[in-house]
Amino acid sequence: MSQTFALTDLLNSDAPAAAARFKGLPRYNFVGGHNDPDQIPTEAFAEAAAHALASEGKSLALYNLGQSPLGHAGLRAFVARKSAETRGIKATADDVLITIGSSQGLDLVNQLFVKPGDTVILEALSFHGEISRLRALGANVVAAPVDEAGLRIDALADILRDLKAQGIRPRFIYTIPTIQNPTGSVLPLDRRHALIDLARSYGVAIFEDECYAELTWNKEFPPALYALGPDVVIHIGSFSKTLAPALRLGYVIGPWELLGRLQALRKDASGALEQLIVAAYAEKNYASHVATLKAALKAKLETLVEALEREFGTAVEFQRPDGGIFLWVKLPDQVDVRSLVAPAAKAGIVFNPGPEWAVDPESAKSWLRLCFALPSHGEIEEGIAAFARVVAEETGLKLHSDNRAAVVA
């Protein structure tokens, strides 16, 4: 019998268009949370895999390894220990839910707290994935100003007071206090205390995203908000930035009243091999790995900063971050970076346009985020030089660079 219809006739009216087919990676890739391929501990992972499979492999026969749906007990215990050591957090394995990357943590916490029309407060510059998730949920997203140290507490207090005057109680303040995304700032201790005081007095939760907090260059940095006010803070973190993003291992730390509900909401869990292997790996290797990784990342940041100064001269401004994998860069006010996306892509360069990282896109039209973990030192230098050529061609800017002038002239 011949076909009388197409399967696509039966799709929901709001079904998305098919995604773009994958065409390979760009040559100069300055986007996303990718990591440094040379820093993936492949041998130690293989040793951990052999060890974990020999000692616990049979448990793969059971959903959740026959353990709590919160996740592998050893991995949860490790998360609790490292969060105590590096973030000052008091937690046990029972306070940890292993998630499919921190992205599942974002989805679950959003879903638990936010309904269409609810108000949430975000840093004016924030993770585009959370801005877009909250908008997709129909939330009213209010921007709180940030400066070079992060959330401005005075401005936040005004916002909370104004919202209260309108009868609006925000669900949460979503913040990335330590290596802010995209600015790279680290919120000082006094602001952390002030933020928690505000949350308590206005009855608003703090949703703390600490994906990058372990990648800080300096040893002295403040504890997590959760460590200071566990009564009002939900804390999420990830192994994506410290180990590998393809692993899909993140976590939520919080009380059972929240974790038990997040567990009830979620449809699936991280793969057990990842959990077994990372648990076996982490105990012995994690701390030294993170130290090595940070040194490698800091060196790549130096290469990026030098390349920008060489190729762009005074046409770029940025604040050198205290850690992380990205640099938040400003071009002159007359440049709208959105006009650079297509010509840059044509030259094999991709970057994150600032407007996608801002609650008010226009406010960041001259900004861009450059991620530096993935490209090699050579690719960073070549890519920034190629990007400078694109910028000069598209904007007519004279880039103050002896080096570039020599090349172009």
Place this chain on the structure above:
Amino acid sequence: MSQTFALTDLLNSDAPAAAARFKGLPRYNFVGGHNDPDQIPTEAFAEAAAHALASEGKSLALYNLGQSPLGHAGLRAFVARKSAETRGIKATADDVLITIGSSQGLDLVNQLFVKPGDTVILEALSFHGEISRLRALGANVVAAPVDEAGLRIDALADILRDLKAQGIRPRFIYTIPTIQNPTGSVLPLDRRHALIDLARSYGVAIFEDECYAELTWNKEFPPALYALGPDVVIHIGSFSKTLAPALRLGYVIGPWELLGRLQALRKDASGALEQLIVAAYAEKNYASHVATLKAALKAKLETLVEALEREFGTAVEFQRPDGGIFLWVKLPDQVDVRSLVAPAAKAGIVFNPGPEWAVDPESAKSWLRLCFALPSHGEIEEGIAAFARVVAEETGLKLHSDNRAAVVA
């Protein structure tokens, strides 16, 4: 400052209650899609891990391993090859989307096709996870009768005609044609062709779930519906039953018009280590592993059948399945298995009550599903003996068993 509110004050009004805390596994565990722990190929997985990490481990630094969001190319190619060899399916790696178990496949396909009020047709006895998912989506779930060979085509034709007369076009017919869940039946070839003809003439999709199809004892069994009518069939499968459920590796096979939309809909992907390791493992080991696993499962089924006959005598009825990991068992009509759940649990025994596996729960009130892959032969024997004692105590039934009589007398 003291706390003036609880985080739970801020949750959505429809937030779920916290899940039950995990209390460990029951002694006699006859529920769920668990596998046989002794059949987990832990050594071969470790070898595969070492190989895959050495050759591809650096790619863990990139989301999606730097590959298509469809999943690891080698794993997708393997799925295409095994689906050709064992299920007669013509597909390439580009027709395969790797999912977080088949459960993500169910969620994505449901979400793409079904909105509140839409009608879907399910086998009258079906996977409880799909019945509950579709009801949660607000679907109108219509039951199509099944017999010992699966879907009754005559009855399905009547249903489709009646729905059409009411102006209702169902979105899809969800079916588990090969090792039906829970009945274990295998749909004969002539019914497969007739089902596809019906789908074509009524303009209804077929959603084919083949999670168990490779675990058939007999070599002769019909090809997948997708092999016979790819124009009207969406096909899902899984490595959960053939390798390990904790891996969270399933797949959807279909044209790009569907896969590209499922990819656009989904929020996350399977862990890359699972994909790398299983891809490296499968090429060399998969076919022989499945053969060994099937023999082990068949032997456990024999132990279960013998134990049921010994302990329950003529008080149980069942159809010996042609494969899989569960047996669908009927107790006398006067028994409502729901009344046995609590006393059985008290005795350390858990089973799947038939009503949860039926679109009309009352229709299966005397039925239960016993999964036999996880418990050892000894646990099967002890567990069924213990269950017979519970049934006798709770129902007053005289179970015709010399053995049991000897123990109890």
